[in-house]
Amino acid sequence: ILDWFSFATPLPEDIDAIICVADNHEARNAALQRADDLGIMAYIGGNEYLDSQAYAYNRDWCNTARDPRVRYPAITTSHEGSPFRCTGEAQVASPQLAVANLACAAKLLHLMWVYERWLRENRSQLNEDAINALPYELFTSLTENSAI
Numbered sequence: 001i002l003d004w005f006s007f008a009t010p011l012p013e014d015i016d017a018i019i020c021v022a023d024n025h026e027a028r029n030a031a032l033q034r035a036d037d038l039g040i041m042a043y044i045g046g047n048e049y050l051d052s053q054a055y056a057y058n059r060d061w062c063n064t065a066r067d068p069r070v071r072y073p074a075i076t077t078s079h080e081g082s083p084f085r086c087t088g089e090a091q092v093a094s095p096q097l098a099v100a101n102l103a104c105a106a107k108l109l110h111l112m113w114v115y116e117r118w119l120r121e122n123r124s125q126l127n128e129d130a131i132n133a134l135p136y137e138l139f140t141s142l143t144e145n146s147a148i
Helices: 025-038 089-093 098-125 128-132
Strands: 017-020 041-047 052-057 137-140
Touching: 017 025, 017 098, 025 041, 041 098, 052 098, 098 137
Parallel strands: 017 041
Antiparallel strands: 041 052, 052 137
16 A cells, blocks of 8 residues: 655654655655654755755754745645645646656755765864855756856
């Protein structure tokens, strides 16, 4: 039986992070809330046909400019693309390019490496300004990253 991620989805004990690649805001919002509740990192990725994006989230960033719910308020209210409400028409209307999926995965892996591996190994050598300068969101946009 296929289960969709929600606020009530059971999670294994002692998990280190949540990785969310759902194409709907309900699952993203649930992942962020569960990360808050558990005190763990969340890594969220998404893409469209040509664009891709990934962001990291730590509950210390809640209600700050680093909180995706602050940067993208629709995460808390939108039901568009919800597996609970979607009839599949959105998927047909907005197909995704495999290269954009790959780019999203690469961004997620990069952020996970920064926070789960590199920062853990190097935190003692960094001051707060250096830690706060680490990337928390990576994106590629055809229009924003291209010469027009």
